[in-house]
Amino acid sequence: SYELTQPPSVSVSPGQTASITCSGEKLNNKYAYWYQQKPGQSPVVVMSQDNRRPSGIPERFSGSNSGNTATLTISGTQVMDEADYYCQAWDITTHVVFGGGTKLTVL
Amino acid sequence: EVQLVESGGGLVKPGGSLRISCAASGFSFSDYNMNWVRQAPGKGLEWLSSIHSSSSYQYYTGSVKGRFTISRDNAKNSLYLQMNSLRDEDTAVYYCARGVSNGADLYLDFWGQGTLVTVSS
Numbered sequence: 600s601y602e603l604t605q606p607p608s609v610s611v612s613p614g615q616t617a618s619i620t621c622s623g624e625k626l627n628n629k630y631a632y633w634y635q636q637k638p639g640q641s642p643v644v645v646m647s648q649d650n651r652r653p654s655g656i657p658e659r660f661s662g663s664n665s666g667n668t669a670t671l672t673i674s675g676t677q678v679m680d681e682a683d684y685y686c687q688a689w690d691i692t693t694h695v696v697f698g699g700g701t702k703l704t705v706l
Numbered sequence: 707e708v709q710l711v712e713s714g715g716g717l718v719k720p721g722g723s724l725r726i727s728c729a730a731s732g733f734s735f736s737d738y739n740m741n742w743v744r745q746a747p748g749k750g751l752e753w754l755s756s757i758h759s760s761s762s763y764q765y766y767t768g769s770v771k772g773r774f775t776i777s778r779d780n781a782k783n784s785l786y787l788q789m790n791s792l793r794d795e796d797t798a799v800y801y802c803a804r805g806v807s808n809g810a811d812l813y814l815d816f817w818g819q820g821t822l823v824t825v826s827s
Contacts, residue, residue: 600768632813634751641801641817642751648808653815685751689812694765695741695753695805 601690603698610704617673619701621686624667631669632687633662635680636700642685646671673703681705708732708816710802715821722792726821728785728802736760736780739805741814742787744798744823752798755787756805756812792825799823 603623611617621631633646644653646662649669659674669688673680686698714726728740742754755776756765764776775788785802799822803814 630808630811630813634814636751641819642814643817644813644815647813647815683750687813689810691810694756694767695743695812695814697743697751697753700750 601688601693601696603686603688603696605684605686605698605701607699608702608704610706611673611676613678613705614675617676617680617703617705619671619673619684619686619703621669621671621698622667623669623688623696626667626669626688627664629688629690631662631664633669633671634685634687635682636685637682645684676703676705678705708804710804710816710818712800712802712818712821715800715823717824717826718792719827720793720825722825723788723790724792724823725786725788726800726823727787728818730783730785730802730804733804735778735783739807739812740776740778740785741803741805742774742776742785743801743803743814743817744796745801745820746795746798749798754800757785789823792823794825797823797825 630648634642635645636642649664650662709731711729741756757776773791777786799820801820802818804816
């Protein structure tokens with residue numbers, strides 16, 4: 600079965616750049632998607648098809664996918680970006696696969 | 707405005723059954739793949755099942771295959787998940803999510819607010 604691995608936590612100071620990674624075998628052969636989930640809320644897509652921002656997502660969010668690793672980058676991180684972030688890909692055998700999630704702390 | 711509203715969650719005993727529902731509005735329900743995803747307390751997201759727009763195929767993750775059944779009624783703009791032989795570890799918030807397919811690819815672009823299922827004696 601296909602698996603995606605994320606660091607459990609990432610910390611960043613306000614205004615700095617946060618990078619959240621997602622690793623999977625030959626992940627660059629698939630599209631990576633990223634979801635943001637704030638406490639008590641449902642997940643929201645913040646990055647689609649590796650590097651496409653859905654409507655309404657701030658420009659400070661960007662994405663890349665190369666080799667075995669996809670990365671969600673938040674430039675000029677704001678306190679409001681503090682949340683759990685999940686990567687997701689689709690695999691022909693496992694279908695929808697989520698990473699374990701990364702808790703982003705902004706302090 | 708796209709809306710997905712889950713209902714039917716509650717407390718059920720181990721070994722019991724429960725059917726949860728998702729009412730969709732604001733989009734052409736019959737044009738979209740639909741999915742169920744759950745999140746156990748304090749844990750990450752776990753995709754459970756997907757159903758094609760016309761119900762022509764369904765997929766399940768291994769932990770629920772044979773116990774859970776996904777279905778839909780396009781005339782009622784509704785998605786369902788029948789859950790049988792429930793276990794303690796099925797305790798979670800269950801989300802309904804709309805799927806967007808780009809050929810050999812799928813992601814979930816809108817999610818409901820979730821319904822809590824608690825399995826406990």
